[in-house]
Amino acid sequence: MTASGLAAANLGFAPRHLLGTEGLSADEITFLLDLAEGYVAQSRRSDKKSSLLRGLTVINLFFESSTRTRTSFELAGKRLGADVINMSIAWSSIKKGETLIDTAMTLNAMHPDVLVVRHPDSGAVKLLSEKVDGAVINAGDGSHEHPTQALLDALTIRRRIGRLEGLRVAICGDILHSRVARSNIHLLGTMGARVRVVAPPTLLPAAIERMGVEVFFDMGQALQDCDIVMMLRLQTERMHGSFVPSTREYFRFYGLDAEKLKAAKPDALIMHPGPMNRGIEIDSELADDIDRSLIREQVEMGVAVRMACLDALTQDLRGHNLAGGDVIGSEARP
Amino acid sequence: MNGAMDGPVDGAVAAPAPARVVRHRTAYVNARLLDPASGLDAPGALVVEDGRIAELGPQVLAEGAPEGFAVIDCGGHCLAPGLIDMRVQLREPGEEHKETIVSAGHAAAVGGVTSVAALPNTEPVVDDVAGVEFVARRAREAKLVKIYTYAAATRGFEGNEITEIGLLAEFGAVGFTDGLKAIADAQVMRRALSYARAFDQVIVQHPEEPALAIGVMNEGEIATRLGLAGIPAAAEAIMVDRDLRLAELTGGRYHAAHLSTAAAVEAIRQAKARGLNVTCDTAPHYFTLNEHTVGDYRSFAKVSPPLRAEADRAAIAAAVADGTIDAVASDHSPHDQESKRLPFNHAEPGIAGLETLLALTLALHHNGAMPLLDALHRMTARPAEILGIEGGRLAQGAPGDLVLFDLERPWRIDPDRFRSKSKNAPYEDHPVQGQVLRTVVDGRTIFEAGA
Numbered sequence: 001m002t003a004s005g006l007a008a009a010n011l012g013f014a015p016r017h018l019l020g021t022e023g024l025s026a027d028e029i030t031f032l033l034d035l036a037e038g039y040v041a042q043s044r045r046s047d048k049k050s051s052l053l054r055g056l057t058v059i060n061l062f063f064e065s066s067t068r069t070r071t072s073f074e075l076a077g078k079r080l081g082a083d084v085i086n087m088s089i090a091w092s093s094i095k096k097g098e099t100l101i102d103t104a105m106t107l108n109a110m111h112p113d114v115l116v117v118r119h120p121d122s123g124a125v126k127l128l129s130e131k132v133d134g135a136v137i138n139a140g141d142g143s144h145e146h147p148t149q150a151l152l153d154a155l156t157i158r159r160r161i162g163r164l165e166g167l168r169v170a171i172c173g174d175i176l177h178s179r180v181a182r183s184n185i186h187l188l189g190t191m192g193a194r195v196r197v198v199a200p201p202t203l204l205p206a207a208i209e210r211m212g213v214e215v216f217f218d219m220g221q222a223l224q225d226c227d228i229v230m231m232l233r234l235q236t237e238r239m240h241g242s243f244v245p246s247t248r249e250y251f252r253f254y255g256l257d258a259e260k261l262k263a264a265k266p267d268a269l270i271m272h273p274g275p276m277n278r279g280i281e282i283d284s285e286l287a288d289d290i291d292r293s294l295i296r297e298q299v300e301m302g303v304a305v306r307m308a309c310l311d312a313l314t315q316d317l318r319g320h321n322l323a324g325g326d327v328i329g330s331e332a333r334p
Numbered sequence: 335m336n337g338a339m340d341g342p343v344d345g346a347v348a349a350p351a352p353a354r355v356v357r358h359r360t361a362y363v364n365a366r367l368l369d370p371a372s373g374l375d376a377p378g379a380l381v382v383e384d385g386r387i388a389e390l391g392p393q394v395l396a397e398g399a400p401e402g403f404a405v406i407d408c409g410g411h412c413l414a415p416g417l418i419d420m421r422v423q424l425r426e427p428g429e430e431h432k433e434t435i436v437s438a439g440h441a442a443a444v445g446g447v448t449s450v451a452a453l454p455n456t457e458p459v460v461d462d463v464a465g466v467e468f469v470a471r472r473a474r475e476a477k478l479v480k481i482y483t484y485a486a487a488t489r490g491f492e493g494n495e496i497t498e499i500g501l502l503a504e505f506g507a508v509g510f511t512d513g514l515k516a517i518a519d520a521q522v523m524r525r526a527l528s529y530a531r532a533f534d535q536v537i538v539q540h541p542e543e544p545a546l547a548i549g550v551m552n553e554g555e556i557a558t559r560l561g562l563a564g565i566p567a568a569a570e571a572i573m574v575d576r577d578l579r580l581a582e583l584t585g586g587r588y589h590a591a592h593l594s595t596a597a598a599v600e601a602i603r604q605a606k607a608r609g610l611n612v613t614c615d616t617a618p619h620y621f622t623l624n625e626h627t628v629g630d631y632r633s634f635a636k637v638s639p640p641l642r643a644e645a646d647r648a649a650i651a652a653a654v655a656d657g658t659i660d661a662v663a664s665d666h667s668p669h670d671q672e673s674k675r676l677p678f679n680h681a682e683p684g685i686a687g688l689e690t691l692l693a694l695t696l697a698l699h700h701n702g703a704m705p706l707l708d709a710l711h712r713m714t715a716r717p718a719e720i721l722g723i724e725g726g727r728l729a730q731g732a733p734g735d736l737v738l739f740d741l742e743r744p745w746r747i748d749p750d751r752f753r754s755k756s757k758n759a760p761y762e763d764h765p766v767q768g769q770v771l772r773t774v775v776d777g778r779t780i781f782e783a784g785a
Contacts, residue, residue, distance in 0.1 A: 121677035122561035123631030144561030206564055207555035
């Protein structure tokens, strides 16, 4: 029996780590989203805590500053009853040397069951995953992938619209540097959505069309008939003359406002991974429009999706507890 | 003149003559003699006397070797000039944990290489006479392969002031280069090419426009998927184009190192057709591998310039075959684990290549792309001409620098078994054909397979 066959029969999720959405099957993605549905309900109760991961240790290892993602993972771990440790290491301030591998080996000796890792370099989380015994979740590596963001985006869309297949999604802004864009392109493509990217050419990576997306330079054209408009954050250091001439010009041509949104479907929904630059990539009023903006819901889904990922990646550790034990989160399992 | 070097800086010249002259004669019999310079490819024998080739040919020693000759039976295998590897990083002084002149010497010997030209990118940079003399002294002590050295083209590789090209050449430097850094400033490059003419010295460029080369792999779909910053092929072509115009303007001798792109090769091809005095080399990885080797952030496949698209790889192979690319050099860049087991962005670029130069290049012969003599020419006579050094030929009076190899023997590359201190090569289990059996420098056997 193949590994995936075994997984389908018993666990539903075969991978040992979650390093990216590239290569995840539609079944695996659906499994995680279904699992997360149950955790949305758990997170809305007054007693949000279960003991599914009791006794397990989750280490949040962040080599790049982050408040939301780290907090989201921390809550996810705690709501499942795990012991959660946060470690922030300023990557820029330490000598490159062996540090990443050293850190991995040191932490590994403490027997964490799950390592949640964010790192400013593409591929660094994979490198680390090769040196540890526990499961690794990529919480963002350079410009490569941020799989839990794409999963939470998918969950948010699916809950609002009921499906992913056949939807037209425009991803707008700094595609070049965005791990969120890459993870979404893979995941949405696998789930049968039609993905467009729109940005000034200086913010589009080479051969991006080879990833199965349609490429636009013009927001009006790109948003035509879209169901979802996904905005990306533009880093401040890229705004002034390096990749785009000015924030003023960027907002004029690529910032999302009511006028540009008219090109999309009348009920098109707006998303943003946060934190937002209001008035640069998105008009403030639109961001707060409760009928159109999914931005706050995305944050809520973030915790549920991360609970689902922690659940899925620790299933074999928990072994026989699966069937009996804690049923919360298992309810949604097929 | 005081300190002046004459020929190799390895000092492997014969010891002072003893009171009673005893000639050391070695006969290499039953060989397939291969001399790319003259086109010789025939069975025969070769005699080395006191470190130099005394005679060779099909009729030599046809009656058997006389008394007093040491006889080496070549078993019908290929006897060719020892390889001249015109682009090697020694790491000594400064990074002896990665390689030393001795360990590189052993690696070269295993690879059938009898002369290397070392890049000046050591710590400190070889940009003065003392640096050249240091390499010469250490090479003399090592007594392995012949080690020539380039000197920096600009002081400290800073790209501003040209070095003492005349003096450095007098002390044995065989060319001038800023190593892995491009000589970026057009005016500085113009002056280097122009000034070096007075001493008939070659300027060796790392041809990459630095402003466009802020990246870690080839620009394209794979870099985009991996989220890695890409270097466009145009970064190389732009610098080669510029340099060719400066070579034309100055009449200087220009050599473009480790070409990786079809566009740059085409530019060189046209420049040669126009009669410009320009040459170039590439390394085996640029015609053996492409950007797919990077796979999933495999830092052993990180090189500078980066591994390119398949079309570029094919163009490089074709240019080696048709002679547009003059030389194949190993681009030996030894790195320890600590320099490679890092996030791809931070891993050092480079492949340890001395021990695989011959076998990887012979693949172009085995796959029918080029005749054997042409393949050998790119690693012997041609680099010798570019560097203006002895060797690279089987001819009467030439140094007894030889490689004996089994052209057909298949084997798989195992970097863990490299003699180099560093094992960084993306060739684990890579199948090749052609194995070095013996390496001889000035008549001394410095490597023998199975010995």
